[in-house]
Amino acid sequence: MLLTPKKPQRSTAKLRDPEGTRESLLQAAFREVYRYGFQSAGIDAILAATNVTKGALYHHFGSKEALGHAIIEEIIAEITKDRWLRPLEQSKDKNPIDALIGIVQAIPARPRDVKRGCPLVNLTQEMSLLDEQFRKRLERIFRAWQEGIATALRKGQQTGTVRHDLDPEEAASFLIAMVEGYEVLAKNAQDAKVWNMGIKNIRNWLSSLRAPGTGKGG
Amino acid sequence: MLLTPKKPQRSTAKLRDPEGTRESLLQAAFREVYRYGFQSAGIDAILAATNVTKGALYHHFGSKEALGHAIIEEIIAEITKDRWLRPLEQSKDKNPIDALIGIVQAIPARPRDVKRGCPLVNLTQEMSLLDEQFRKRLERIFRAWQEGIATALRKGQQTGTVRHDLDPEEAASFLIAMVEGYEVLAKNAQDAKVWNMGIKNIRNWLSSLRAPGTGKGG
DNA sequence: CCGCGTACATACTGGTTGGTATGTTGTTGA
DNA sequence: TCAACAACATACCAACCAGTATGTACGCGG
Numbered sequence: 001m002l003l004t005p006k007k008p009q010r011s012t013a014k015l016r017d018p019e020g021t022r023e024s025l026l027q028a029a030f031r032e033v034y035r036y037g038f039q040s041a042g043i044d045a046i047l048a049a050t051n052v053t054k055g056a057l058y059h060h061f062g063s064k065e066a067l068g069h070a071i072i073e074e075i076i077a078e079i080t081k082d083r084w085l086r087p088l089e090q091s092k093d094k095n096p097i098d099a100l101i102g103i104v105q106a107i108p109a110r111p112r113d114v115k116r117g118c119p120l121v122n123l124t125q126e127m128s129l130l131d132e133q134f135r136k137r138l139e140r141i142f143r144a145w146q147e148g149i150a151t152a153l154r155k156g157q158q159t160g161t162v163r164h165d166l167d168p169e170e171a172a173s174f175l176i177a178m179v180e181g182y183e184v185l186a187k188n189a190q191d192a193k194v195w196n197m198g199i200k201n202i203r204n205w206l207s208s209l210r211a212p213g214t215g216k217g218g
Numbered sequence: 219m220l221l222t223p224k225k226p227q228r229s230t231a232k233l234r235d236p237e238g239t240r241e242s243l244l245q246a247a248f249r250e251v252y253r254y255g256f257q258s259a260g261i262d263a264i265l266a267a268t269n270v271t272k273g274a275l276y277h278h279f280g281s282k283e284a285l286g287h288a289i290i291e292e293i294i295a296e297i298t299k300d301r302w303l304r305p306l307e308q309s310k311d312k313n314p315i316d317a318l319i320g321i322v323q324a325i326p327a328r329p330r331d332v333k334r335g336c337p338l339v340n341l342t343q344e345m346s347l348l349d350e351q352f353r354k355r356l357e358r359i360f361r362a363w364q365e366g367i368a369t370a371l372r373k374g375q376q377t378g379t380v381r382h383d384l385d386p387e388e389a390a391s392f393l394i395a396m397v398e399g400y401e402v403l404a405k406n407a408q409d410a411k412v413w414n415m416g417i418k419n420i421r422n423w424l425s426s427l428r429a430p431g432t433g434k435g436g
Numbered sequence: 437c438c439g440c441g442t443a444c445a446t447a448c449t450g451g452t453t454g455g456t457a458t459g460t461t462g463t464t465g466a
Numbered sequence: 467t468c469a470a471c472a473a474c475a476t477a478c479c480a481a482c483c484a485g486t487a488t489g490t491a492c493g494c495g496g
Binding site for chain 4: 239270271272273274277278
Binding site: 035036037039040115116117121122124125126128129130135138139142170173174176177178179180181182184185187188189190194197198201 | 253254255257258333334335339340342343344346347348353356357360388391392394395396397398399400402403405406407408412415416419
């Protein structure tokens with residue numbers, strides 16, 4: 001007899017809860033990947049951060065790669081939506097520049113977040129070149145992000161709050177590049193002050209996109 | 219007898235050449251780290267890319283970490299100096315904005331480079347949070363980079379080619395953030411077009427720093 | 437009440453990895 | 467001329483790590 005059958009200590013409430021285990025696994029895996037990177041995040045470390053066993057993990061995900069894909073599609077994509085896309089859609093009628101300034105300022109400046117950087121950039125840097133599957137999934141998020149900003153700017157042009165002499169797509173990617181670039185700088189410095197200075201500069205740049213004669217508020 | 223003594227095939231020219239082995243080791247290690255990241259770059263893979271053995275590697279470097287430190291200080295720092303600091307110093311009397319535009323445009327847009335991104339950013343993203351020794355060395359490079367740009371801008375303010383209503387340090391870090399940010403975007407897209415669009419936008423921004431009445435050329 | 441599928445749990449493995457122990461060879465200073 | 471040392475080369479190892487083989491517990495349809 002090779003296996004000593006472990007007495008099953010699942011609480012009765014946990015019976016038939018297929019999504020609970022998967023979800024907590026995903027969350028723990030995200031935290032580990034966010035901190036150490038995908039390749040350095042160990043399966044055993046992820047497991048240790050939960051009360052889930054290896055059998056359960058490989059029941060829900062076919063491989064470490066599949067787990068990584070799920071992290072991108074179910075966690076990182078959601079963060080982007082929560083932070084950028086939904087706020088932009090909800091403030092449809094407002095001046096999009098004010099909305100964008102609000103969003104940028106709302107990005108957490110807590111030391112913990114600044115030090116870890118942006119999950120999207122972290123994974124992009126690590127995996128884009130190495131694994132096409134990862135890259136494609138990450139690119140989808142970038143595209144949606146850029147598209148969301150561009151759409152808001154285009155609407156602003158129609159309602160006259162945004163300058164007409166700019167290409168919405170180009171301005172959107174410029175904004176993303178600035179945000180990501182400052183996050184890299186702040187992560188290296190491990191200092192929230194760098195990030196706060198970045199916010200200030202990004203805000204100034206965003207203000208320069210206002211249509212002439214359009215003050216703050218809209 | 220455990221070891222079959224290998225017939226020493228060092229060419230007579232290679233006798234007493236302490237720097238040659240070390241240097242080629244460093245170059246190969248840099249290439250591997252650049253491509254796969256520090257943690258994923260295997261010692262054996264580095265060795266396979268050269269005709270150097272493990273004994274030689276551990277003779278010159280105490281550990282993989284020490285090798286990583288040497289890569290930062292001897293290779294990546296040099297790249298930054300070559301690409302940014304020396305060109306800025308050599309064009310002392312010229313308009314610094316023109317010099318900066320020239321530097322940005324000179325950053326290679328070859329697909330190979332775009333796809334691999336910036337070595338400095340790659341290592342920062344991977345290691346800053348995990349290893350303080352790495353972070354400190356990388357931060358030194360960032361600081362020197364920012365300081366070089368800021369100094370050039372300050373001189374431009376004195377000679378009247380750069381607007382006075384900007385903080386040179388702040389503008390320098392803004393420029394760096396833009397460059398790094400676009401490199402992240404281009405790396406994710408794996409497309410040089412993204413990078414070329416970034417150059418265009420950065421150039422426009424740089425031009426906006428000119429003192430009023432100062433045309434191109436200085 | 438029974439068989440079958442889902443949802444796990446545990447032990448194990450084969451390959452990889454950074455690092456080391458121990459050897460040899462050529463040079464150089466005394 | 468010879469001992470000491472730098473500069474390697476080779477074989478080996480212990481730890482780690484993704485993945486698997488094989489088991490059990492539970493619930494549900496029939």
